[in-house]
Amino acid sequence: MANSYDMPKLSTRLQRFRKGSPLSFRLLAWILLFSSVFTLITSAFQIYSDYRKDISQIDKRMAVVESGYASSLARSLWALDQKLLQTQMEGILSLPDIVHLRLRIEPDSELVMGEIPRESETTVHSFDLIHEGDETFKLGELTITADLARVYQEMERKVGIILATQFLKTFLVSILIIWIFQHFVTRHLTTMANYARDFSLQNLARPLVLDRPHTPSNESDELGKVTDAINQMRERLNDDIGRQERDAAEIRKFSKAIEQSPSSVLICDRQWRIEFANQKFSQLTGYDAQSIIGKHPGALGENDLDNRESRHLWQSIRLQVQRVGVWQGEVNSVRKNGERFWEQLIVTPIKDGGGETTGYLILGEDISIRKRYEQQLLRQANYDILTGLPNRMLALDRLKLALAQARRENSQVGVMFLDLDNFKHINDTLGHDAGDNLLIEAARRISSCLRGTSTVARLGGDEFLVILPGLTGSDASSQVADRILKTFSPPYILNGQEVFVTTSIGISVFPTDSDNSGTLLQHADAAMYQAKHKGKSAYAHFAPEMTEVSHERLQMESRMRRALELNEFELNFQPIVDTDSGNLVAAEALLRWNNPSMGMVMPDRFIPLAEETGLIIPIGEWVLQEACRAAVTWKETTGRDIGISVNVSPRQFRDPGFTSTVLNAVSSSGLNHNQLELEITERLILDNSIETAEILRQLDDAGVRLSVDDFGTGYSALSYLKSYPFDTLKIDKSFVQDVMKEAEDASLVRAIINMAHSLGLSVIAEGVEEEAQTHFLKQEGCDYSQGYFYSRPLPTEDFETWLKTTQRLQQA
Numbered sequence: 001m002a003n004s005y006d007m008p009k010l011s012t013r014l015q016r017f018r019k020g021s022p023l024s025f026r027l028l029a030w031i032l033l034f035s036s037v038f039t040l041i042t043s044a045f046q047i048y049s050d051y052r053k054d055i056s057q058i059d060k061r062m063a064v065v066e067s068g069y070a071s072s073l074a075r076s077l078w079a080l081d082q083k084l085l086q087t088q089m090e091g092i093l094s095l096p097d098i099v100h101l102r103l104r105i106e107p108d109s110e111l112v113m114g115e116i117p118r119e120s121e122t123t124v125h126s127f128d129l130i131h132e133g134d135e136t137f138k139l140g141e142l143t144i145t146a147d148l149a150r151v152y153q154e155m156e157r158k159v160g161i162i163l164a165t166q167f168l169k170t171f172l173v174s175i176l177i178i179w180i181f182q183h184f185v186t187r188h189l190t191t192m193a194n195y196a197r198d199f200s201l202q203n204l205a206r207p208l209v210l211d212r213p214h215t216p217s218n219e220s221d222e223l224g225k226v227t228d229a230i231n232q233m234r235e236r237l238n239d240d241i242g243r244q245e246r247d248a249a250e251i252r253k254f255s256k257a258i259e260q261s262p263s264s265v266l267i268c269d270r271q272w273r274i275e276f277a278n279q280k281f282s283q284l285t286g287y288d289a290q291s292i293i294g295k296h297p298g299a300l301g302e303n304d305l306d307n308r309e310s311r312h313l314w315q316s317i318r319l320q321v322q323r324v325g326v327w328q329g330e331v332n333s334v335r336k337n338g339e340r341f342w343e344q345l346i347v348t349p350i351k352d353g354g355g356e357t358t359g360y361l362i363l364g365e366d367i368s369i370r371k372r373y374e375q376q377l378l379r380q381a382n383y384d385i386l387t388g389l390p391n392r393m394l395a396l397d398r399l400k401l402a403l404a405q406a407r408r409e410n411s412q413v414g415v416m417f418l419d420l421d422n423f424k425h426i427n428d429t430l431g432h433d434a435g436d437n438l439l440i441e442a443a444r445r446i447s448s449c450l451r452g453t454s455t456v457a458r459l460g461g462d463e464f465l466v467i468l469p470g471l472t473g474s475d476a477s478s479q480v481a482d483r484i485l486k487t488f489s490p491p492y493i494l495n496g497q498e499v500f501v502t503t504s505i506g507i508s509v510f511p512t513d514s515d516n517s518g519t520l521l522q523h524a525d526a527a528m529y530q531a532k533h534k535g536k537s538a539y540a541h542f543a544p545e546m547t548e549v550s551h552e553r554l555q556m557e558s559r560m561r562r563a564l565e566l567n568e569f570e571l572n573f574q575p576i577v578d579t580d581s582g583n584l585v586a587a588e589a590l591l592r593w594n595n596p597s598m599g600m601v602m603p604d605r606f607i608p609l610a611e612e613t614g615l616i617i618p619i620g621e622w623v624l625q626e627a628c629r630a631a632v633t634w635k636e637t638t639g640r641d642i643g644i645s646v647n648v649s650p651r652q653f654r655d656p657g658f659t660s661t662v663l664n665a666v667s668s669s670g671l672n673h674n675q676l677e678l679e680i681t682e683r684l685i686l687d688n689s690i691e692t693a694e695i696l697r698q699l700d701d702a703g704v705r706l707s708v709d710d711f712g713t714g715y716s717a718l719s720y721l722k723s724y725p726f727d728t729l730k731i732d733k734s735f736v737q738d739v740m741k742e743a744e745d746a747s748l749v750r751a752i753i754n755m756a757h758s759l760g761l762s763v764i765a766e767g768v769e770e771e772a773q774t775h776f777l778k779q780e781g782c783d784y785s786q787g788y789f790y791s792r793p794l795p796t797e798d799f800e801t802w803l804k805t806t807q808r809l810q811q812a
């Protein structure tokens, strides 16, 4: 059984006890010593008390002799009865221990009996023998000597016995105590000692188990408590070591992570001396980790800390880390090979458990690419990508700076607002690439007219701003404007063609026209409009009355923004008839803006602004929906399928959602797709882009008809008519109007009709105002006609009335 105790042989145990249990041995010695001393003291005390008892018995006996024999002896002596006296003395002498009697008889005789032992102790007792009669006489004195040898012998015997028994008893008790102690305590202490001796990290899992039963009393006694304490200590140690191992593993992991970190890591001591640098740091800077140990992070390169900038930087890093606990920022560092790079640094103190700073951690990340990207973004944010000129934002900053300087120097600043004339037209006809090249060249030409202190900026589109600081005379800005207009005179070569481009310039001057940058710009803008009105390729100085014009423009824009929701737009419809029969085949939807303050506004006045502002996209969507719905209504009221033509502006056409807007309008109204015809200007399709072709293809695939509007006003390139899926060609009214007057126009119209027919396109002549024109068109085989001759564009209700009337007329 595990808990049973197998008692070994006593000798073996004693041997083991002597050898292995010095404590037991010492204990035994002490117990023996103490018990022996104690036994000796108690035995001595007992022997002494027995001795005193024996002495007192002898004394008592002699007192008894005195009391018993004094009067009889006195009588015998009085009577001088020697024989009796002798008998009496012999009787006394026969008593135990009494060895000698000496009777002194008055006056001078004596009687002695017995012998006084020479070698042993004696005790003597004397008493007077007195006769008591009429008178009292002292007859003599008896001296009794008792031998104490027996008492001493007895005492010796007792001492021997007591000592022997006490020693034996003490010895046995000691052995018993020691055995008990050894069994219950010492051997367990030995087990503990052995356990403690063998205790090591390798056998931490083995608990201390004492060779005794696991009873509650055992577990709660001191040994149990010590064992429990040792085992708890072992477990704690085990836990601590486990934790330490986990910590060590964590530390190893973190060390690896730091070593392999994508960020560079430097660890410095409290004096900012590098203690550790990871691989990334070496890769980033080119410094070998070992070679920089002990150096200051700001003094890696030669003379780095001598550099004032670097010294200040590290001073402020140190101060901020001390005060705030962290420093982070972007630093333009130097690699070992002298190459500069940008890094993002985070510097934090490393603190111990007590919050004391023991070192510093410096994390670095190479942000050169980001920095370059940021610089690029900054450039993009401040510069126009196409021309490389400052953009609006930077231009405004420069203007503000120039104004501030002019205020200090009491000088003037000229602000020029330039807008290229007909740029939109060139862009639409020759395409975006040509437009871009034109802008680049225009920017170059404007810049070439200016001094170094002046700024040319592109505000967007074809608008440029020129800032002329330090203007001296009133006509200094005019001279610059003249130079710019002159530099625009030579033709631009775009798409291999010579194109003449002019610009209109508006000028405002600080402080004459305003002392505020925004207002100066507005005034220059207003002056530019004035220059355009002058007939382009002109400049105009700002005059207060011009604010009216630009104010009107702004007002119109803000009104237009609200016109849709206020339902101010309406459609007029102009009939398109079969030239031969004069029968209605379709109607063109023409937009009108009925504004309460401005009255009926014609599209020529607001569509360019709607295009500029992008408002044409929601407005165009509204037109499409309304036009489709109107055609469906006519079908319901007249029972006739009347086609509907809708004008599409370039901005609208290039909107990514254009195709779906068209198809939604058709499907939501329930119109047949082939009843809708989209009028697209010749200029729009001339850019020859893949997108244009794709949009036209999608619309054609959906069954929507497509017509080329204003044909003859653009470049009249015939190639696009072949490559795009057009159904109709609309001859511009400028040719139709003069067919009866100008032979050239007549032959041009004839040629267009023939060419269109040869390409399988039908032809609409627009602007037909006179009957003679109808005859000409009939004769030339023009399919359809449109113009005031048939009807002006009519509001919805009037058109419906016209429809019913002409229908009746045609039926009649």
Ligand SMILES: Nc1nc2c(ncn2[C@@H]2O[C@H](COP(=O)(O)O[C@H]3[C@@H](O)[C@H](n4cnc5c(=O)[nH]c(N)nc54)O[C@@H]3COP(=O)(O)O)[C@@H](O)[C@H]2O)c(=O)[nH]1
Binding pocket: 574, 588, 589, 590, 591, 602, 603, 604, 607, 623, 647, 648, 649, 679, 709, 710, 733, 766, 767, 768, 769, 786, 787, 788, 789, 793
């Ligand atoms: N993007 C959009 N453009 C539109 C829309 N609605 C109109 N417009 C364009 O505005 C321009 C001016 O249009 P409007 O003032 O309506 O003039 C049209 C006709 O009234 C006019 N016309 C028609 N017949 C005659 C005539 O016999 N003589 C004469 N002098 N003028 C006449 O022509 C204009 C229609 O031209 P067109 O579009 O080329 O067929 C104009 O360019 C419109 O395109 C719109 O909703 N969206």
